[in-house]
Amino acid sequence: MDFRFTPEEEAFRKEVREFLDKELPKDWPGVDPDCYHEDAFDEIHEVSVAMQKKLAAKGWLGLTWPKKYGGHEQPLWKQIILEEEMTYRGSPGLDPYQFVGGMGDLLLEFGTEAQKEKYLPMMIRGEIKGATGMSEPNAGSDLANIQLKADLQGDYFILNGQKTWQSAAHRADLAPVYVRTDPNLAKHRGISIILVEYQKTPGITMRRLEMMSGLGAFNEVFYDNVKIPKENLLGEINSGWKIVMAALSHERSYGVMLLINIRRDIDLLIEYCKETKDVDGEPLSKNRLIRNRLAEVVIQQEIARNVGYKLNHLALTGGNVVSTANHVKILGGITTQRVAQVGMQIMGLYSQLGPVGGNWRQTDPVKDKWARLGGRMKHLYLSTICNTIAAGTTEVARNAAAGALGLPREPKPAPKK
Numbered sequence: 001m002d003f004r005f006t007p008e009e010e011a012f013r014k015e016v017r018e019f020l021d022k023e024l025p026k027d028w029p030g031v032d033p034d035c036y037h038e039d040a041f042d043e044i045h046e047v048s049v050a051m052q053k054k055l056a057a058k059g060w061l062g063l064t065w066p067k068k069y070g071g072h073e074q075p076l077w078k079q080i081i082l083e084e085e086m087t088y089r090g091s092p093g094l095d096p097y098q099f100v101g102g103m104g105d106l107l108l109e110f111g112t113e114a115q116k117e118k119y120l121p122m123m124i125r126g127e128i129k130g131a132t133g134m135s136e137p138n139a140g141s142d143l144a145n146i147q148l149k150a151d152l153q154g155d156y157f158i159l160n161g162q163k164t165w166q167s168a169a170h171r172a173d174l175a176p177v178y179v180r181t182d183p184n185l186a187k188h189r190g191i192s193i194i195l196v197e198y199q200k201t202p203g204i205t206m207r208r209l210e211m212m213s214g215l216g217a218f219n220e221v222f223y224d225n226v227k228i229p230k231e232n233l234l235g236e237i238n239s240g241w242k243i244v245m246a247a248l249s250h251e252r253s254y255g256v257m258l259l260i261n262i263r264r265d266i267d268l269l270i271e272y273c274k275e276t277k278d279v280d281g282e283p284l285s286k287n288r289l290i291r292n293r294l295a296e297v298v299i300q301q302e303i304a305r306n307v308g309y310k311l312n313h314l315a316l317t318g319g320n321v322v323s324t325a326n327h328v329k330i331l332g333g334i335t336t337q338r339v340a341q342v343g344m345q346i347m348g349l350y351s352q353l354g355p356v357g358g359n360w361r362q363t364d365p366v367k368d369k370w371a372r373l374g375g376r377m378k379h380l381y382l383s384t385i386c387n388t389i390a391a392g393t394t395e396v397a398r399n400a401a402a403g404a405l406g407l408p409r410e411p412k413p414a415p416k417k
């Protein structure tokens with residue numbers, strides 16, 4: 001086992017860093033782990049679209065995908081290095097809903113030839129944005145309870161119902177939407193996946209929901225007699241559950257991105273402690289408690305990151321990723337929350353100051369005068385709460401991890417008399 005990257009891989013990392021230095025706006029803050037919720041800000045959306053085009057021009061979108069769809073058939077490690085560098089810098093442009101275990105991989109695995117030929121080249125050229133349409137008001141952890149109805153009538157599916165928590169759906173062009181095609185079959189059967197072109201399809205309305213961090217990226221999506229051609233069915237009808245499982249496993253590996261992104265916050269926090277003096281005029285970094293806390297979060301992040309590498313190694317060698325993806329998802333959530341807590345403790349009351357939304361461009365020089373690191377820790381504290389919920393909650397993921405150890409399920413509580 002060799003933990004080092006090869007000289008060729010290191011050279012690629014350098015190239016990505018130089019590209020980001022050149023192409024990202026100066027002092028880019030990049031506060032959101034996947035830079036996707038921040039896409040809700042018009043200004044960040046513009047940067048995101050521009051970066052997507054620049055990545056496409058470099059040949060860095062669809063890096064590992066087959067050449068026949070416009071991909072570049074490069075080794076997975078290159079994709080991982082690209083993700084790491086972009087995520088560390090908080091750079092938008094590498095839309096996770098298409099490229100980081102998102103729609104693209106589902107299309108490659110389950111799509112028809114016509115679907116691949118239509119959509120993959122658009123993604124690779126950086127022309128579209130993606131989303132994912134799973135959750136409903138009564139189908140989150142219990143995803144098999146999906147109720148959004150899709151009736152096959154002639155050549156079209158007719159969709160009626162509602163989705164919720166759809167990240168940046170208002171920006172998206174295309175999403176796999178999880179629907180019920182047969183209400184008479186058992187819950188896990190009767191589910192299908194349909195590719196929906198949000199912007200071009202009449203009958204879809206969206207309502208934005210603001211998160212506690214101030215980002216307005218969530219959407220409720222309503223379907224009112226929405227007509228979708230039957231060619232947009234992904235996989236076979238009523239066999240969507242296996243795609244659900246594949247999608248969740250891909251999505252959980254997103255924990256790796258959280259873990260890379262949080263390293264930047266740790267590094268900024270370390271710099272802050274070196275530069276900031278306490279009441280006795282000594283740098284905070286000399287304080288034993290603070291030093292221990294910083295060391296603790298670095299160790300936690302390093303351990304979690306290495307489990308992320310194990311996940312990538314399994315993916316590369318054709319191993320079973322399900323269990324490790326689940327571990328990474330759990331580690332990503334709790335590690336990022338811990339860093340935010342430590343940051344808040346170190347900065348004390350100052351940590352509560354700063355603009356909402358974590359968008360440094362909104363910083364008011366008078367009002368936010370005393371905010372530290374532009375209010376970054378406050379934003380992190382509020383925005384990481386959802387990291388133990390997104391892509392399936394930590395409680396449910398822990399249940400699955402226990403199941404993988406062969407532990408029996410908890411008995412259901414007896415019904416109340």
Ligand SMILES: Cc1cc2nc3c(=O)[nH]c(=O)nc-3n(C[C@H](O)[C@H](O)[C@H](O)COP(=O)(O)OP(=O)(O)OC[C@H]3O[C@@H](n4cnc5c(N)ncnc54)[C@H](O)[C@@H]3O)c2cc1C
Nearest residue numbers: 132133134135140141165166167386389390391392393395
């Ligand atoms: C930042 C973020 C982005 C998201 N983006 C999207 C998106 O783009 N598209 C999309 O479709 N969805 C998205 N979601 C929704 C997400 O997938 C759901 O929130 C998640 O699956 C949990 O479902 P729920 O919110 O309905 O909670 P519930 O399932 O109602 O759970 C409520 C509580 O009960 C606990 N619980 C439930 N069942 C069990 C059990 N069996 N054992 C133990 N505890 C249990 C849960 O852990 C949780 O604490 C996003 C969520 C977040 C936070």
